[in-house]
Amino acid sequence: MTSVNVKLLYHYVLTNLFNLCLFPLTAFLVGKASRLTTNDLHQFYSYLQHNLITVTLFFAFTVFGSILYIVTRPKPVYLVDYSCYLPPPQLSCSVSKVMDIFYQIRKADPSRDEAWDDPSSLDFLRKIQERSGLGDETYGPQGLRQVPPQKTFAAAREETEQVIIGALENLFENTKVNPREIGILVVNSSLFNPTPSLSAMVVNTFKLRSNIRSFNLGGMGCSAGIIAIDLAKDLLHVHKNTYALVVSTENITHSIYAGNNRSMMVSNCLFRMGGAAILLSNKPGDRRRSKYKLAHTVRTHTGADDQSFRCVRQEDDERGKIGVCLSKDLTGVAGRTVKKNIATLGPLVLPLSEKFLFLVAFIAKKLLKDKIKHSYVPDFKLAINHFCIHAGGRAVIDVLEKNLGLSPVDVEASRSTLHRFGNTSSSSIWYELAYIEAKGRMKKGNKVWQIALGSGFKCNSAVWVALSNVKPSTKSPWEHCIDRYPVEINSDSSKSEVRVQNGRS
Known part of the structure; x- marks a missing residue:
């Protein structure tokens, strides 16, 4: 018997231990009851009559406790639907087009000093771009495609308004919800935060009601989408009896870096145009038409540690140009933060069999210390059916795939999203969820884990439960290209290739 079969048997026995013990206990009680005589029943009724007050109090406390539990427990939060913005075809950016944009940005820089120009910088960008896992169909904003590129505030505002309004119009059309029914609004954009705020822009564009509870989250990185969901859940x-609207996006025009600092140039190769709008509800009547129910949100923040705080940082380079610097410590920080997050999430979602193994391994490591170097990694695939890992880059996906013991199909949605849309920051996990739906893999009762990483440093998770066999929404971002995925990365040539793989869907 293989170790895999032994573990599956162990998992089955421990998970169904209660049912396995209940059957013989029930049989024993039935056997006892069948041997009760008429005299035994009379004695039982007599006992109840002489202890009527005790029985009544017990019954009253049971009813009162049940009612109190029903009234005070948190109401379910439903995900009615969501919409991922799909830019028009004319905004599509091949690798060569992206390189041309970088060249034009540097050429048009009025403060450019040729003495400071590093001729190898564009070659460095090209190599990073080709090895990033991004394909030739990602999208870039209109302002940066012009010659010379427009890095103005107006161009940045135009990009963000185009993404947010496009996603919301599709969401309202699909759900048939009147915008004035929205009671809560949360918008997150890390680097672009104009005045009036983006949440105010949404209120103005869609004429939301005056007593709406509106929030605008800024500077919270790629994991801000889960933070926005968590805030909306608490609200x-x-x-009661209202809708919450969450909008997640990031701005490329405003945050593009034009200098020579290579630790800041990497983000130019990964981030692309995109955004998502999510409609949540606590109305009991919306359960039947909703896609998912929110099961758990777990937020982990390791910013108290200086290394974690500084590993992703927006700052000036030596020439005074603003960019986001990615530290060499990023991968290590991300790994440690993810471990803390799953240590909190694990007890909430894992079956009893994995909790027991984790506890035994934890105690053994504490007692033996140096003899056990690696902690036990629970098998999350026993509890989670689908994984949406933030498409921050190939390295991020590779690390989490290895550390969580996932298979290639488990990270397929993340790799495909990175290839097709690039890193769209906090909205990437929604493009990944749309991918799973487009493949027809989301069945009733399935659990999906969204895990996002962001500056600060943060790791945030959300677990959803499918309320039905979920079909892709109208105008899904994968509607016209899902048959060409998954992607395979050719590690020899460092370039990605798309291969049609029939039968994988």
């Missing part, structure tokens, strides 16, 4: 537990 829905307080404000």
